[in-house]
Amino acid sequence: MLTKKGKYGLKALVHLARMPAGQLAFVGDIATGNNIPKKFLDAILGELRNAGFVQSRKGKDGGYRLARPADEIKVGHVVRVLDGPLAPIPCASRTQYQRCEDCNEATCQVRHLMLEVRQAIAEVLDQRSLAEMRDIAFDDLPVAGDIGDLAVAVKIQA
Amino acid sequence: MSGRANSIIVVGGGASGVVLAAHLLKSANPDLRVTLIEKRPHFGQGIAYSTLLSAHVLNVSAAGMSAYADDPGNFWRWLQERGLASPNQAPVYAPRSVYARYLKELLDDLEARERETGRLRLIREESLSITPTASGVEVALANGTSVVAHLAVLATGHDEQPALGHAVRMGSEADTALDPDRSVMVLGTGLSMVDAFLALEQRGHRGEIVAVSRRGLLPSPHRKGNPIKLDVADIPLGTQLSYFVGWFRDLIRENQKAGIDWRDVVDGLRPFNQKIWQNWPASAKRRFVEHTKAWWDIHRHRMAPEVYARVTEAVQSGRIRLVAGRVVGIAPGEAFTVDVQSRHSQLVETFEVARIYDCSGIVRDISTSSNSVVRSLVDRGLARPDPLRIGLDVSANCEIIASDGTVSAKILAVGPLTRGTFFEIDAIPDIRVQCARLSKRLLG
Numbered sequence: 001m002l003t004k005k006g007k008y009g010l011k012a013l014v015h016l017a018r019m020p021a022g023q024l025a026f027v028g029d030i031a032t033g034n035n036i037p038k039k040f041l042d043a044i045l046g047e048l049r050n051a052g053f054v055q056s057r058k059g060k061d062g063g064y065r066l067a068r069p070a071d072e073i074k075v076g077h078v079v080r081v082l083d084g085p086l087a088p089i090p091c092a093s094r095t096q097y098q099r100c101e102d103c104n105e106a107t108c109q110v111r112h113l114m115l116e117v118r119q120a121i122a123e124v125l126d127q128r129s130l131a132e133m134r135d136i137a138f139d140d141l142p143v144a145g146d147i148g149d150l151a152v153a154v155k156i157q158a
Numbered sequence: 159m160s161g162r163a164n165s166i167i168v169v170g171g172g173a174s175g176v177v178l179a180a181h182l183l184k185s186a187n188p189d190l191r192v193t194l195i196e197k198r199p200h201f202g203q204g205i206a207y208s209t210l211l212s213a214h215v216l217n218v219s220a221a222g223m224s225a226y227a228d229d230p231g232n233f234w235r236w237l238q239e240r241g242l243a244s245p246n247q248a249p250v251y252a253p254r255s256v257y258a259r260y261l262k263e264l265l266d267d268l269e270a271r272e273r274e275t276g277r278l279r280l281i282r283e284e285s286l287s288i289t290p291t292a293s294g295v296e297v298a299l300a301n302g303t304s305v306v307a308h309l310a311v312l313a314t315g316h317d318e319q320p321a322l323g324h325a326v327r328m329g330s331e332a333d334t335a336l337d338p339d340r341s342v343m344v345l346g347t348g349l350s351m352v353d354a355f356l357a358l359e360q361r362g363h364r365g366e367i368v369a370v371s372r373r374g375l376l377p378s379p380h381r382k383g384n385p386i387k388l389d390v391a392d393i394p395l396g397t398q399l400s401y402f403v404g405w406f407r408d409l410i411r412e413n414q415k416a417g418i419d420w421r422d423v424v425d426g427l428r429p430f431n432q433k434i435w436q437n438w439p440a441s442a443k444r445r446f447v448e449h450t451k452a453w454w455d456i457h458r459h460r461m462a463p464e465v466y467a468r469v470t471e472a473v474q475s476g477r478i479r480l481v482a483g484r485v486v487g488i489a490p491g492e493a494f495t496v497d498v499q500s501r502h503s504q505l506v507e508t509f510e511v512a513r514i515y516d517c518s519g520i521v522r523d524i525s526t527s528s529n530s531v532v533r534s535l536v537d538r539g540l541a542r543p544d545p546l547r548i549g550l551d552v553s554a555n556c557e558i559i560a561s562d563g564t565v566s567a568k569i570l571a572v573g574p575l576t577r578g579t580f581f582e583i584d585a586i587p588d589i590r591v592q593c594a595r596l597s598k599r600l601l602g
Contacts, residue, residue, distance in 0.1 A: 052398025052439065068439055077396030077437065086391035095392045095409060118391040126395065126437075 001090075006083040008036045009044045010133070013078060016054065017070035017134040024063030044082065051081040066130075075133055076125030086121045088114050163308035163600060164189045167297050169285045169531055171196025172204020174573035174589045175313035176261050177225045181590070181597040183268055183278060190277050190601065193305055194265075195297065197284035202261030204315045207254045209329075213356040215462050216257055217349055219249035219380065222587050223257065225264055227594035236260055249382055251462035281305065287534040288312075288569055295568050297531075311596070312550075312558070312571040314529050316584075321516035324488050328354045328515050340365045340512035343496055347371040347480055350517035352461060352469055355478060359468075367478045368509055370498055371518075374482030376473070377456045379466030383419050386426035393430055395437040399445045402434070424457050432588075435581035436554070440545055447546055458582075481507075488514070523547050524575075532575070540569065544578025552576045556596050572596060 011034040019025050027045065031038040045064055048054045055067045066073065079086060090098040091105060092114035105111055166182060168175045171194045179194050194201065198208070216223060220243060224232035234250075237243040237260075243250045265280075272278040284300040294308040325345055326332040336342070342358070344351045347369045355367055394405050410423045427434075435443065446454075461469075472478040486506060487497040496509045524543045525536045532550065535541035539561035544551040551559040556570045572592050574584050582588055 051394070051401045052442070072396075072439065074396055074437070077394070080391075080394045081397060081401070085389075093392060094386075094388050095412075115389070118389060122389070122391040126390070 001083070001088060002079065003083050005040070005044060006079050008034070008041060009048060009078055009082045010075065011036065012041060012044060012064075013048070013053065013066070013070075013073070013130050014134050016064060016066045017130045019065060022065065024057055024061070024065050026063045030064070047081060048078070051077075053078060053081070070131035070134060071129045073130045074126050075128045075130065076122055078130075079125055086118050086125065088117050088121065092118050163294075165191040165193070165294070165307035165309075166600065167193045167195065167295065167305055167307040167310040168313050169195055169288065169297060169310055170204075170313035170315055170573075171198075171201040171280070172313070172315045173202060173206055173261060173586065174204075174315055174593070176202045176265050177586065177590050178311060178313055178572055178593040178596070179278065180225055180264060180268060181227070181593045182601060183272065184597065185601040187601055188275065188277075191279070191307065192277060193279045193281060193307060195281045195283060195285050195299070195305070197282070197300075199282065200258070200262065201265050201280065203258045205318060206316070207258035207261065209353070210255050211357060211360055212253045212255070213360060213465075214254050214353055215251040215465065216254055217251075217459065217461055218585060218587065219462075220252050221249065223252075225261065225586065225590060227590045233257070233260055236263075249380065251380075251464070285531050288531055288540075290540070290566070290568050309568045309570065309600075311556070312531065312569070312575055313573055314532060314575060316574050317524070317527050317529060317532075319526070319528050322518065323514075324490055324494060325514040325516035328357055328517065333513075333515075336361075336363065336512055338363045338365065340493070341510065342367055342513045342515065343494070343509060343511040344369045344515045344517050345371070345485070346517035346519055347374055347376055348455060348517070348519055349377055349459060349461060350519050352377070352465060354515050354517050355469060355472065356465070365512070366476070367472075368481060368511065369478055370481045370483060370485060371452075372482065372484060372501060373452050374480045374501070375452060375456045376469065376480065377466075378421075378460045379463045380460045381419060381421055381463065383422045383425070385428070386413060386418065386422050388426050388430065390430055390433060393427070393434065395434060396439070397442070398439070399442040399450065402438075402442070403450065420457070421460070431582050432580055436579070443546060447548070483507075524549055535569070540566070546578055549575045549578040552579050554579065555599060556592070570596065 012030050015030045015034060016025055027038065027041060031041045045054060049056055052067055053073055054064050056062065056064050076086065084096050085093040087093045091100050091111050099105065164187065168178055175194055175196065179192050182192050220234050220237055224230045226232050237250065237252060238245060242252065242256065268278055269280065286298045286300055288310050289296045294306060295310045296304050296306045297310055298304045321327045322345065342365060344354050344367060351369050358367060394402055410420050413423050414420060469478065473480060481498055482501040483498045485496055486499045489495040493510045493512055494514055496511060497506050498509065499506045524532065524547055527533050541558045542551050542561045550571055552571050553559060553565050556572055556576060557565045557567065558569045558571055559565055573589050577583050580592060583592060
């Protein structure tokens with residue numbers, strides 16, 4: 001599940017991906033521009049720095065910028081760092097498995113299906129870069145009859 | 159089928175060349191022509207499987223050594239059919255010479271099967287160069303003739319670069335008879351050092367073996383286990399190295415708390431190793447090769463438990479001395495006087511040894527490769543080293559990349575040459591998957 005933390009992190013990174021190359025963005029500007037509580041944003045940017053997606057400079061002219069080109073950073077990379085293993089429900093994970101009180105995980109059909117769903121999530125998020133997310137035009141939101149109509153599916157076939 | 163490449167030359171008939179040919183010939187295409195070229199007298203051996211010593215066993219158990227990606231039990235069944243293993247036996251680490259026989263028989267079978275069709279041709283000759291032509295490629299041979307095809311795949315395996323400085327390669331011409339009581343030095347403490355130790359034992363060598371590497375670490379032994387289950391959705395991709403290593407150490411720790419052996423965690427990651435590598439930024443790849451690889455290798459590339467027992471026994475009895483440090487000076491003479499600076503104390507210790515063996519396994523710059531085909535491709539700008547210079551730069555589809563960045567549609571590569579892109583691509587379990595994918599892409 002994409003948490004608020006994951007969503008805010010992605011918005012902050014898209015903000016940075018819009019900056020001219022090498023230029024730093026102020027944390028305050030990112031926060032107000034994207035409606036993110038500043039304290040929360042500080043924590044998120046700290047984690048993104050530890051993972052190597054952003055660089056920071058301290059001081060009066062300080063701020064954040066992307067550590068690598070926006071087309072190299074995949075959305076899936078970022079979500080795993082902020083939200084942990086990609087999973088539609090908490091029990092559908094191998095490493096951070098959270099037991100459901102009311103189910104037997106060995107026989108739960110919902111979990112089995114959701115383990116499959118997470119592969120599809122990874123497939124989509126690991127192919128989409130920050131640069132692509134930044135350049136999404138709002139008038140061509142995908143209306144897909146099946147997965148073959150999605151932009152990622154076209155790429156898989158290519 | 160129109161527009162498809164029907165004729166393919168495989169340059170190099172060692173293990174990876176034979177495995178590739180076997181996968182290509184699975185195609186039903188009657189017009190397919192596969193030409194396998196090997197300079198050694200025997201196909202299927204290469205450097206890896208040419209040893210005749212029975213103590214030189216495979217570093218992967220027989221259950222993992224099938225030549226076919228879609229038939230993992232192929233080698234295991236072959237062993238049983240010949241009475242070389244029994245069904246309920248613990249993991250079997252077969253001698254490498256037996257594996258060479260397996261590949262030879264596999265190729266013999268293919269040759270017999272394709273005799274009528276003419277789809278397979280074997281050439282025992284050294285290849286000198288590959289040149290793209292209007293309609294395909296031309297491979298020049300050392301006997302002055304040449305072979306043409308639609309495309310060529312390099313399967314030249316490990317580079318046989320000359321030994322470092324005064325050192326010699328085990329089993330080479332320079333490795334002449336030696337006084338069995340003299341000390342020798344081995345550069346490297348990994349699996350090649352273990353091979354050298356076993357060969358020295360076999361020869362009746364009694365003198366001390368001083369094995370030197372930066373960290374002086376010995377590879378770990380295999381143990382029967384069950385790799386943990388992971389999905390790609392669980393694994394952090396594209397982060398810096400320290401973040402990934404932190405995650406992996408935590409994962410091992412958590413599993414150990416649950417009573418699971420670290421090997422099962424290391425092996426559970428294996429299906430994703432290429433993906434992890436390919437998603438890392440260049441800085442993480444470089445740091446990994448410089449700092450983390452030595453640590454990774456001793457956990458990931460393990461040896462048969464019986465071999466490990468012999469090596470550790472030799473270390474305990476003083477027959478092998480492991481030294482963490484680096485060679486800072488070599489003075490040749492009747493014996494070599496070698497100065498080694500300790501990694502820990504920084505003190506320099508001097509050793510007198512009768513011979514120095516190069517088992518460092520270091521991949522030096524690929525542009526100085528001893529293989530004339532590889533070198534000539536790089537010299538003419540048709541290929542270029544990967545950013546880390548550990549192999550040739552190739553696309554995710556195994557196509558070689560020219561010095562100007564052009565991706566070749568006619569010259570491809572498999573196996574260790576592609577490690578810059580495919581990371582761990584030295585062992586059969588990985589090479590067979592690469593060959594299966596490539597065959598499918600080329601021939602459908």
